[in-house]
Amino acid sequence: MPVITFREALRQAMDEEMARDDRVFLLGEEVAQYNGAYKVTQGLWEKYGDKRVVDTPITEEGFTGLGVGAAMVGLRPIVEWMTLNFALMAYDQVVSNAAKTRYMSGGQFKLPMVMRGPNGPAEYLAAQHSQALQSIFAHIPGLKVVSPSTPYDAKGLLKTSIRDDNPVIFLEGELMYAWKGEVPEEEYLIPLGKADVKREGSDVSLVSYGKPMRVTLEAAEKLEKEGINAEVIDLRSIKPLDEEAVYASVRKTHCCVIVEESWPFASVGSHLGWLISRNAFDYLDAPVEMVASEEVPMPYNHKLELAVQPQVPKIVAAAKKVLYLDN
Amino acid sequence: MAEQILMLALSPTMEEGTIATWKKKEGDKVSEGDIICEVETDKATMDYESIQEGVLLKILVPEGEDAAVGVPIAIIGEEGEDISALEKEASETAKEAEKEEEAAGASASEEKPEAKKDKQEKPETAEDKTEKERADKPAAKKEAVTTDGWVKASPLAREIARQRGIDIAAIEGSGPGGRVVKKDVESAPTRAGRPAASGFAPARAAGEDRTVKVSKMRKAIAGRLAESKFTAPHFYLNVSVRGEALMEARNRINKSLQEKISVNAFIMKLAAEALRRHPRVNAAWEGDTIREFGSVDIGLAVALDDGLITPVVRNCGNKGIVEIDGELKELIPRAQEGKLAPEEYSGAGFSVSNLGSFGIEEFTAIINPPGSAILAVGTLNKVPVVQEDGSLGTGLVMKFTLSCDHRVVDGAEGARFMATLKNNFENPMSALL
Numbered sequence: 001m002p003v004i005t006f007r008e009a010l011r012q013a014m015d016e017e018m019a020r021d022d023r024v025f026l027l028g029e030e031v032a033q034y035n036g037a038y039k040v041t042q043g044l045w046e047k048y049g050d051k052r053v054v055d056t057p058i059t060e061e062g063f064t065g066l067g068v069g070a071a072m073v074g075l076r077p078i079v080e081w082m083t084l085n086f087a088l089m090a091y092d093q094v095v096s097n098a099a100k101t102r103y104m105s106g107g108q109f110k111l112p113m114v115m116r117g118p119n120g121p122a123e124y125l126a127a128q129h130s131q132a133l134q135s136i137f138a139h140i141p142g143l144k145v146v147s148p149s150t151p152y153d154a155k156g157l158l159k160t161s162i163r164d165d166n167p168v169i170f171l172e173g174e175l176m177y178a179w180k181g182e183v184p185e186e187e188y189l190i191p192l193g194k195a196d197v198k199r200e201g202s203d204v205s206l207v208s209y210g211k212p213m214r215v216t217l218e219a220a221e222k223l224e225k226e227g228i229n230a231e232v233i234d235l236r237s238i239k240p241l242d243e244e245a246v247y248a249s250v251r252k253t254h255c256c257v258i259v260e261e262s263w264p265f266a267s268v269g270s271h272l273g274w275l276i277s278r279n280a281f282d283y284l285d286a287p288v289e290m291v292a293s294e295e296v297p298m299p300y301n302h303k304l305e306l307a308v309q310p311q312v313p314k315i316v317a318a319a320k321k322v323l324y325l326d327n
Numbered sequence: 328m329a330e331q332i333l334m335l336a337l338s339p340t341m342e343e344g345t346i347a348t349w350k351k352k353e354g355d356k357v358s359e360g361d362i363i364c365e366v367e368t369d370k371a372t373m374d375y376e377s378i379q380e381g382v383l384l385k386i387l388v389p390e391g392e393d394a395a396v397g398v399p400i401a402i403i404g405e406e407g408e409d410i411s412a413l414e415k416e417a418s419e420t421a422k423e424a425e426k427e428e429e430a431a432g433a434s435a436s437e438e439k440p441e442a443k444k445d446k447q448e449k450p451e452t453a454e455d456k457t458e459k460e461r462a463d464k465p466a467a468k469k470e471a472v473t474t475d476g477w478v479k480a481s482p483l484a485r486e487i488a489r490q491r492g493i494d495i496a497a498i499e500g501s502g503p504g505g506r507v508v509k510k511d512v513e514s515a516p517t518r519a520g521r522p523a524a525s526g527f528a529p530a531r532a533a534g535e536d537r538t539v540k541v542s543k544m545r546k547a548i549a550g551r552l553a554e555s556k557f558t559a560p561h562f563y564l565n566v567s568v569r570g571e572a573l574m575e576a577r578n579r580i581n582k583s584l585q586e587k588i589s590v591n592a593f594i595m596k597l598a599a600e601a602l603r604r605h606p607r608v609n610a611a612w613e614g615d616t617i618r619e620f621g622s623v624d625i626g627l628a629v630a631l632d633d634g635l636i637t638p639v640v641r642n643c644g645n646k647g648i649v650e651i652d653g654e655l656k657e658l659i660p661r662a663q664e665g666k667l668a669p670e671e672y673s674g675a676g677f678s679v680s681n682l683g684s685f686g687i688e689e690f691t692a693i694i695n696p697p698g699s700a701i702l703a704v705g706t707l708n709k710v711p712v713v714q715e716d717g718s719l720g721t722g723l724v725m726k727f728t729l730s731c732d733h734r735v736v737d738g739a740e741g742a743r744f745m746a747t748l749k750n751n752f753e754n755p756m757s758a759l760l
Contacts, residue, residue, distance in 0.1 A: 254483050254509060281482045282482050282483065282485075282486040283482070283483055283486075284481060284482045284483055285481045285482075285483040285484065285508050285509040286481060286502070286508065324501065324502050324503075324510075
């Protein structure tokens with residue numbers, strides 16, 4: 001099976017879907033002639049031309065709104081946000097129009113639209129450009145939110161998202177674009193709302209999604225060396241959320257640590273923690289622990305920048321805490 | 328700045344605790360997490376981990392004494408600090424706690440667990456509030472230990488306990504703040520006394536098990552005897568003793584007295600005479616030394632409703648049988664009422680346990696420290712015996728078993744003691760030699 005980068009997997013997904021359906025088109029800042037700020041759209045402009053790969057002005061609200069309108073009249077736009085930090089400019093379009101129009105029109109309008117781009121901290125980008133904003137999108141009814149952690153998942157999930165008739169926020173990571181993984185040549189789709197057990201285990205459930213999956217898996221290996229057999233669940237899609245996969249794991253291990261890179265207050269993880277405490281209460285042997293980013297604006301100092309994010313030792317410590325092994 | 332170390336609620340139902348042992352002495356350095364003392368709670372003896380740092384300046388509650396939750400038990404600070412004001416404050420707090428306890432009375436503590444369960448439905452009364460405030464104050468220092476009678480347990484632990492019919496309140500929690508967690512329930516005995524099997528067993532509908540809280544006395548018995556049995560290498564010596572001469576002597580003496588002398592007084596006197604000749608049997612193991620006691624102090628095991636105690640008759644060697652009997656008649660009733668002072672039931676160099684009145688023929692007893700031997704006395708039976716001339720007849724025979732601590736008493740020494748004892752019983756006159 002070919003090993004390709006996360007970036008290439010996304011490109012393949014868009015390429016395949018654009019080839020398959022000529023209503024699919026791409027728009028965003030520097031997606032065409034410059035081949036994308038992070039080279040995710042490399043070669044697509046050359047292949048599909050100006051009408052299907054559109055460079056936009058630096059106006060997130062404007063081109064996201066354009067995407068909403070295009071979707072309403074039957075096209076299937078893929079809006080690339082250079083980063084989710086800039087998508088804050090488009091938040092009104094996302095919340096008020098993309099998320100609401102299908103509902104408020106009584107289903108007369110579909111919104112087959114994907115808004116994608118890198119989310120979360122990279123490195124040395126400071127407070128305004130290092131934000132993990134999935135929670136404020138997941139908060140809005142009417143949106144789907146997808147957050148893959150491997151090239152394989154990224155390709156399968158993006159193709160499904162493009163075919164979905166609802167607005168999908170598709171979260172990538174600047175540092176993830178170079179991650180490599182096996183991706184088959186033949187076509188495949190991954191359904192939204194289906195979590196993946198990335199590592200089977202019996203002692204403690206570690207639940208994460210997106211970029212922190214990597215430190216979570218490293219923490220599981222570290223725990224393995226200490227004789228602790230961790231199960232690692234990758235949510236893959238935040239909304240819809242595969243609650244049952246999490247409960248099944250908690251019923252097996254009786255304790256759970258949630259790992260995410262957003263702030264903890266009213267986050268995806270804190271919501272999931274509540275769901276577990278409500279729906280798997282009698283299976284819990286310890287309160288659900290959460291390893292999130294510290295509740296501060298991202299420090300510019302690199303050591304502090306790393307320190308506020310989920311790290312392997314924090315995850316290991318949290319796992320030991322829920323196992324009562326932290327004395 | 329110096330500050331008080333308060334008694335904490337170390338178990339969910341604890342209202343007061345007894346300092347079992349101080350692990351730190353005055354003047355010792357204390358770091359956070361150090362165990363400063365062991366506290367005997369209503370449930371168990373628990374380590375008190377310090378959450379404060381500094382030098383232990385003053386121990387306010389000595390070993391063996393009680394302190395209510397929230398009462399200062401020691402003062403910690405920097406070396407050489409003036410702590411007189413804190414000491415004064417501490418003694419006032421202790422007095423206050425005592426008063427409150429009296430005022431609250433026994434009924435309050437009994438009703439609490441029930442009452443608190445419905446606290447959500449019930450509006451909080453002013454009384455509840457003060458009580459809670461009092462409880463919260465020290466608890467806030469450690470983890471959220473509930474002092475309102477609610478057992479902290481993980482939902483899973485609760486569910487497993489429910490399914491297996493285990494009383495979760497009877498389980499010692501190993502989690503934070505004493506939380507009962509899965510492994511605690513799984514290692515707890517089930518109703519049938521079997522170790523818990525894996526997986527959920529259906530709850531049994533048969534008669535309810537009764538969980539009896541272990542009294543401080545039962546705990547002390549358990550601790551002392553387990554320590555004795557597990558540290559002192561016991562061996563046992565068994566002899567049959569003819570009882571005719573003893574009974575004859577006793578009958579004769581009792582005829583001349585208003586009050587009859589008990590068999591136990593005879594046993595203790597005759598044992599004392601044997602101990603005088605064999606001082607090594609009246610001794611204690613002290614690690615690098617063996618202490619041979621100068622006085623023959625003999626403890627007699629007395630059964631209580633739940634437990635036993637060994638009142639000690641001092642200096643039996645220099646006392647007559649009547650005097651020993653008089654002391655026993657005074658000590659035993661008070662022992663049964665639980666009114667003995669510690670010095671009246673501790674420090675026996677030798678002990679006697681007599682189960683003859685229950686018809687027990689012979690048994691072995693566990694040595695009662697600091698002594699190194701205990702004599703187990705069986706019932707006086709009329710049995711067939713081979714007479715000196717070889718013919719078969721009947722005789723009164725009782726069986727003595729001596730348990731010895733081999734660290735102090737060797738087999739031959741114990742055997743010589745038993746020979747003397749047997750001779751003393753069979754020829755009481757020889758005891759006077």
